[in-house]
Amino acid sequence: DAGVIQSPRHEVTEMGQEVTLRCKPISGHDYLFWYRQTMMRGLELLIYFNNNVPIDDSGMPEDRFSAKMPNASFSTLKIQPSEPRDSAVYFCASSLGLAGMRETQYFGPGTRLLVL
Amino acid sequence: GQQVMQIPQYQHVQEGEDFTTYCNSSTTLSNIQWYKQRPGGHPVFLIQLVKSGEVKKQKRLTFQFGEAKKNSSLHITATQTTDVGTYFCAGRGSGGSNYKLTFGKGTLLTVNP
Numbered sequence: 675d676a677g678v679i680q681s682p683r684h685e686v687t688e689m690g691q692e693v694t695l696r697c698k699p700i701s702g703h704d705y706l707f708w709y710r711q712t713m714m715r716g717l718e719l720l721i722y723f724n725n726n727v728p729i730d731d732s733g734m735p736e737d738r739f740s741a742k743m744p745n746a747s748f749s750t751l752k753i754q755p756s757e758p759r760d761s762a763v764y765f766c767a768s769s770l771g772l773a774g775m776r777e778t779q780y781f782g783p784g785t786r787l788l789v790l
Numbered sequence: 791g792q793q794v795m796q797i798p799q800y801q802h803v804q805e806g807e808d809f810t811t812y813c814n815s816s817t818t819l820s821n822i823q824w825y826k827q828r829p830g831g832h833p834v835f836l837i838q839l840v841k842s843g844e845v846k847k848q849k850r851l852t853f854q855f856g857e858a859k860k861n862s863s864l865h866i867t868a869t870q871t872t873d874v875g876t877y878f879c880a881g882r883g884s885g886g887s888n889y890k891l892t893f894g895k896g897t898l899l900t901v902n903p
Contacts (some may be wrong), residue, residue: 678903716895717833730890762825765832774840777882778823781832 678782680766686788692754695785697766698747705772705780708741708751708772709765717765723749756789792817792883796894804902809866811897813879820884822855822862823891827873836877859884869901 679698684761685691699706707722721731726743734741738757745747753760763784793816803809813822821840825833837846839855839862846853852865862879876896883890 717893718890719890720900722890767833775838776837777821777891779833781834784832 678766678768678780679714680764680782680785682785683783684786684788686745686790687756688790689757690755691789692752693756693760693787693789695751695753695764695766695787697749697751697782699749699766699768700780701747703768703770703780705769705777706743707767707769708749709767711763711765712761720751742782756787758789761787761789792881792890792892793852794879794881794892794894796879796897798897800898800900802900802902803869805871808900809869809873811864811877811879811899813861813862813864813881813894815881815892817860818884819859819881821882822859823880824853824864825878825880825893826875827840827878827896830882831875833878868901869899871901871903874899874901 681696681748705723708720709717710719710720720733721741722729739753741751763786765781765784767779767781769779795814797812801809809837820827823838824836826836837853842859843857844855850867854863864877866873876898878893878896880891880893
């Protein structure tokens, strides 16, 4: 298996532009997680899905952020409009389940976002 | 909400010295996981601890879960340059519907050869 795939790996955009981050989880994993990592705040859970359904989006910073999972093999995280404070590394992770070793999370390589 | 604190934030050691990072939760945990993130990389799962007082070893790494299931530690014996990276603990609360894995802010380990 190729592991969790994320694209793009790097994104530089200007304030006000729309940004779309993409993720392909490991095949067969029922859970998908979006995280944001910054020096100041560390690794923050933004939202997670179970079987393509959003379960908990309480970590989404504000209405400018939205996430979708139209099918089991694809998810997007969209920021519209983007702001400089959104600059961070965004990770997607997936897991088989939420119990025992099934809850081990496998992280993608991340998308490094810079908003100018 | 649940908070997971890690100390120290940074640790610099000479190669061959030991290293320990500590993780403390504000609430009782059902389990705790440890991840390692190399510079410029992504978090990679190391181990999961579930039982009170559990101790697990992976070569030079020793992981402990406290008796009260509110704290954990990772100890590296005789560090090597390959140990460089940030070590995160991540805990899941016990009871209720708290399925969130809360990550500590990590301990950045640097090793001087």
